[in-house]
Amino acid sequence: MIRSMTGFGEAERDTPAGRLRIEVKTVNHRYFNLSLKSPASLDRFETQVGDALKRHIARGHVSVALSLKRAEGERDLGIRADLEKARAYLAALEALRHELNVPGAVNLAMLSHYTDLFRGPDVDRSGEIDAAVVTEVVEAAASGVKALREAEGLRLAADLEQRLSAMSAELDAVSARAPARLVEQRDRLRQQVKELSEQVDVDEDRLAREVAYLAERWDVNEEVVRFRSHVELFREALAADGAEPVGKRLGFLAQEMQREANTIASKANDAAMARSAVALKEEIERLREQVENVE
Numbered sequence: 001m002i003r004s005m006t007g008f009g010e011a012e013r014d015t016p017a018g019r020l021r022i023e024v025k026t027v028n029h030r031y032f033n034l035s036l037k038s039p040a041s042l043d044r045f046e047t048q049v050g051d052a053l054k055r056h057i058a059r060g061h062v063s064v065a066l067s068l069k070r071a072e073g074e075r076d077l078g079i080r081a082d083l084e085k086a087r088a089y090l091a092a093l094e095a096l097r098h099e100l101n102v103p104g105a106v107n108l109a110m111l112s113h114y115t116d117l118f119r120g121p122d123v124d125r126s127g128e129i130d131a132a133v134v135t136e137v138v139e140a141a142a143s144g145v146k147a148l149r150e151a152e153g154l155r156l157a158a159d160l161e162q163r164l165s166a167m168s169a170e171l172d173a174v175s176a177r178a179p180a181r182l183v184e185q186r187d188r189l190r191q192q193v194k195e196l197s198e199q200v201d202v203d204e205d206r207l208a209r210e211v212a213y214l215a216e217r218w219d220v221n222e223e224v225v226r227f228r229s230h231v232e233l234f235r236e237a238l239a240a241d242g243a244e245p246v247g248k249r250l251g252f253l254a255q256e257m258q259r260e261a262n263t264i265a266s267k268a269n270d271a272a273m274a275r276s277a278v279a280l281k282e283e284i285e286r287l288r289e290q291v292e293n294v295e
Contacts, residue, residue: 001242002250003295004152005029005060009144013137016128019069024053024141026149028293029061038066045134052135056142057149058245059295068129079118086117149295150242156290157238160250163287164231167257170276170283171224171231174264178220181270220264220273227260227280247294254288 005028012021034050045066053062093106111117234253237246261284265277 001150001240002153002157002238002246003146003149003242004156005149005247005293005295006152007060007145007147007149009141009146009148011137011140011144013133015068015130015133017068017070020129020133020137021067021069022049022137022141023065024138024145025063026057026060026145029059032057032059033061034064035062036064036066038064039068042066042068042129045131048131048134049138052138053142056139056146057295059247082117086111086114089114089117153242153294156294160238160287160290161235163283163290164234166283167231167280167287168228170279171227173276174220174273175224177270177272177276181273220267223260223263223267227257227264230257230260245295247291250291250294251288254284254291257284257287 005026007026008024010021010023012019014020032054034053036046036049038045049064049066053064089111090106093110096102097104097106230253234250237249237253240246258281261277261280264280265274268274268277
């Protein structure tokens with residue numbers, strides 16, 4: 001069973017500091033690449049979050065949003081003034097008025113322009129969050145991601161199997177056409193020799209040697225055998241238990257299929273075999289596009 005690298009999972013847990021929530025989104029990437037967004041108070045859990053996710057996700061770009069929603073009783077605690085700083089501003093303004101002989105009096109409206117005198121609720125209880133709870137919520141979200149990746153993997157596997165079946169059919173066509181192509185080429189050579197020499201009789205030994213030479217140069221049996229081997233290895237990887245990621249292996253096999261298809265095309269020298277070679281390349285390209293998203 002293969003897994004896609006596209007997935008989503010979320011989970012929440014109540015903590016003494018509030019409701020801890022995590023969202024995990026994954027897309028394809030060559031390696032495990034973590035991007036974590038969280039409040040500064042939760043940054044200390046980054047390594048722990050990454051380690052927990054790696055137990056479920058081997059490859060992919062992993063975007064994680066970690067948030068903490070405070071408990072109902074901790075909302076709207078009001079804006080508080082920094083009285084010590086306000087006294088310092090007041091003293092400084094009074095000194096300016098006195099030293100520069102500026103008319104007027106320092107009042108509240110004047111002080112209110114200094115926004116740093118006011119701050120919102122400053123209640124940070126993130127230290128009360130148990131590390132085990134963080135691991136628990138990450139594991140729950142990662143399980144959701146894994147389930148979606150496996151479901152998508154089933155759809156990918158079905159499409160990949162269609163590609164493999166289409167390739168096998170084209171390989172059958174190549175194998176079936178190859179012998180007839182040599183017979184036709186032998187007859188063509190015989191006719192050309194007759195026309196050039198204006199002789200009815202043809203040196204069959206010489207003709208046989210020429211045909212043998214062409215047969216060796218145009219032989220695609222090795223390429224077809226290797227191609228079929230790659231197809232079988234690909235199917236074995238698709239049917240594996242999913243304990244290990246296979247995306248890179250599938251990518252390598254697709255690359256080797258491309259190599260064999262190119263060689264078959266270069267040796268075709270036949271319209272029907274050339275069409276099969278082109279069809280093979282088209283299926284391989286579709287295969288490689290899908291493999292890009294396999295973990």
